[in-house]
Amino acid sequence: MSTQLIADAVRNSRSDDQSTVWDRLFAFWFRRLVYTQIWEDPEADLAALRLPMGSTIVTISSGGCNALSYLTAQPAQVFAVDLNEAHLSLLKLKLAGLRAFSSYEDFWQFFGEAASPANSELYLDRLRPLLDAEARAYWDKRNAIGRPRHDYFTDGFYRHGMLGGFIGFAHLLAKFARIDRSALLNGKPDAPERVQAMGRLHRLFHSPLARLITGTPALLFSLGIPPQQRDLLGGGEPLNEVLYERLLRLINGHPNETNYFAWQALLRRYPGPGDRCLPPYLQRSRFERMRDGAGLIIPVHANLRHFLEALPARQIDAVVLLDSQDWMAPDEIGALWNAIDRSGSDDVRVIFRTAGKESPLENNELASLRHVWCRDEERSAVGFARDRSGIYGGFHCYARR
Template identity: 30%
Template sequence: MITLSKIVENLQDRLFNSVVSNNLVYNTCWEDPRLDRKMLQLNKESNVVMLTSAGCNALDYLLDSPRHIHCVDVNPAQNYLLELKKALFTNGNYSLLWDFFGEGQKTGAEVVYQRNIRPLLPTAAQEYWDSHISYFTPSPTEPSFYYKGTSGKIALMVRNRIQRKGLYNNVLQLLNAQSTKEQAYYFFEIEPLLWNGFHKWLISRNATMSMLGVPAVQRKMIEQEYDGIFNFIRQSIQRVFTQLPIHDNYFWRVYLTGSYAPDCCPNYLSSQNFKYLQPRVDRIHTHTSSLIQFLKHHPDTYSHFILLDHQDWMADAKPDLLAEGWHHILNNSSPGTRILFRSASPSADFLPPFVKKHISFKEELSSKLHPQDRVGTYESTHLGIVQ
C-alpha cells in the first residue's frame, strides 16, 4: 500500500526533477576549491572526472595544469554555462570575462554575445544562450546573472528582503569587516532581524530547497541531524559569518551583493590567472550525461574523481544506483586514484560496503580541512585513495 508520506515524497521528487532537468540551477559552484586542490594534488599527468555544477571549480583546478578535465552533468544547462565561460577565455578579453562573471552583468550583453562569443560556442550551447544571454543584461529588479537560475531567484528574494528591512548597509559592513571579532559584532546586530517569519517560511518550503538544488533525500538527511532544515541553515550561516574570515568568502558575497570583488572572487576570475587559464581551457571537456553513462561510454584510467555531494541524492533512495556508480568508478581507476566528495551526512556510512575494501580514506587530512570550508553548508568532506 502506498502511504501518504510516500505520495508526498514522490511529489517532492517530481518537483525536484522538473527543476533540475529543465533549468539552470547552480549559477556558481558551491564547494570550496581551495581545500579541494590541497587534497587532490593535481599535476600535468592528471586525468580528471568531475561533476560540472557551474564550472567554476573545473577552471580553478586548471591552474594546476592537469592533462584533461571531463566535466559531466545530467543537466545540459550547467554544461552550457561552463562552455560560455570557456568561450570568454578563448575570446581573450579579460575585462569582458570580468563583466560577465565578476560583475554578473554587461550592458549590451546580447550584442557582445552575437559578435564575439557565440561563434566560439558549440551548437547546442549557442542555441541555449541565444535565448538566455539576457540573463547578463542588468535590470533594476534583477541586477545580476547571480540572481538568475533557480538558486539565483532564492538569493534575490533574500537580498530584496534585506534591502526592504533597511539592512543592506549593515550587510556591506559585515562583508568588509577586518576581523572575525568585527564580523561577529555586525552579524549579531543583523541576525535577530534576519530570521523573521518570512525567512523561516521560505527555508522550510520544499520548492525553495528544489530551487537551491537540494533534493528531498538530502533534505531528510539534514533534518535528521539538525532537528529541521531551518536550524541547520541558521547554524551554518552563523558559523560562516562569525568564525571564518569573510574578506575572501566569495561564495556568500556574490549572493548578498550580486557580484564578486577583485580581491574576493573565484581564482578563475582573477586578472593574474587569465594568462595561465586561457591556453588551457580546451583541456576541459563537457559531457551531458549521468556519471555512470559517461564512464560506460568513456572507459579510461582516471586519476581523480570529484563527486561533489551528488551521492546524497541516492544514498537512501537508490542504493543500487550508488553501488553501480562505485563499480564504474573503481573499474576506471588505478592504485593512487583520488576520489573527493562532500555530504550533508556527518559520515560516509552510506557508501556500499565493498567500497571500503578498495579505498583508503584520508580522514585526518579531510577532517582537518573541513572546518576551513568557506561554503560551510556540508557536514563532512571525504578523500579516498584507491589501493
C-alpha cells in the same frame, strides 16, 4: 533529454513506492539554470587531492567554475559531466570566452562583473560564433517578454538562476528585518553595527516565517536541494537551525576579504577584478593559463556513472562528485563506485561533499565498498577546513586501500 536524465537521477534516490510529487517537481525545476556560481571551493578540492601534473580529472560540471579552476593543477584533461544542459551551456560559454577574449579585461567584464550593457554585443559578435548548436540555442532563447538569456550578463548575471533568485528573496527578507548585509560582510566582529546585524539575523532565522520557508520542500528547490537531501541536511534537527549554523560558518569561518562565497551570498557579486577574493579561473594572474588550457576541458552531457563505465580502464586520477550521492539510493552509489574502481588509476582519489556530516560509504549497506576504499582522514579534514563556502556538513576524500 536533459529533463529525462534529471528525472532518472531523482528516481534513483528513492524506490517507486517512495517517490513523491516533490521528486517529480524537483526534476522539472532542476532542468533550469540553478547555479550561476558553483558552491564548492576549488582550492579546498585541490588541497585535498594534491594532484601531480598531467592528471586526468572527472568532475560534475555544475556552473563550470571548478572544472576551469582545476587547470591551475596543470592536468592532462578535465571531463566536466552534468545532467543539466543549462549548466553545461554556461561552461561552454566560459570556454568560448577564453578562446575569444585576448584580454583579461574583456573576460572580467563579461564573466566577473557580468553587468555591462556592452556584453550583449560581445556575446553576439565574439562568443556566439564559437558555441555549438545546443549552447547557442540555450543562450539565444527568449523569455515571455522577448528577452534573450544572454542578456543576463548585461544587468548582473549572478542575480539570475534559481539560486540567484532565492538569494534575492532572502535579501528582501533581510531588508524587512533591517539586517545590514554590508556590516555582516565587512564589519569587524565587535563593531556595534555588526553585532546588531548578527542579532537581527538570529531573530529572522528563528522566526515562524523561517520555519515555514524551510518546512516547505518546493521553496528549497532553488538552493538545488532535492527532497532526500533536505532530510539529510536536517539530520533530525530543525532545518532553519541547520541553515543558520551553515550561514554563520560561511560569513564567520574565513576572512571575508578573501571569501568570494560570502560576497555572493550577501551581495550576489564579486569584489574584483584582480587576484583576491575570486575563483581561480577569474583571477588576473591565472588568465593566460586558463586560455592555454581551455582545450583540456571536455563538457559531457551524461549520467556520471554511465560516462565512467564507458571509459577505458585505469584512465582517471581524480573524481569529484560534489554532493551528488545525497540524491542516490545505496545500490546506485555502489554501482557508481564500482565504475570508479574500474576506470580509476591505482592512485585515484575521490572527493565529495555531503549535506549531513557522515559519508554514505560508512553505512552498513555499503560495507563491501570499504574493502576497496578508505577515507583519508587527514585530507578530508584539510578539505573541510579550507572550504570557504561553509554550506556542507562533510568533506570526504577516499583512496584505494
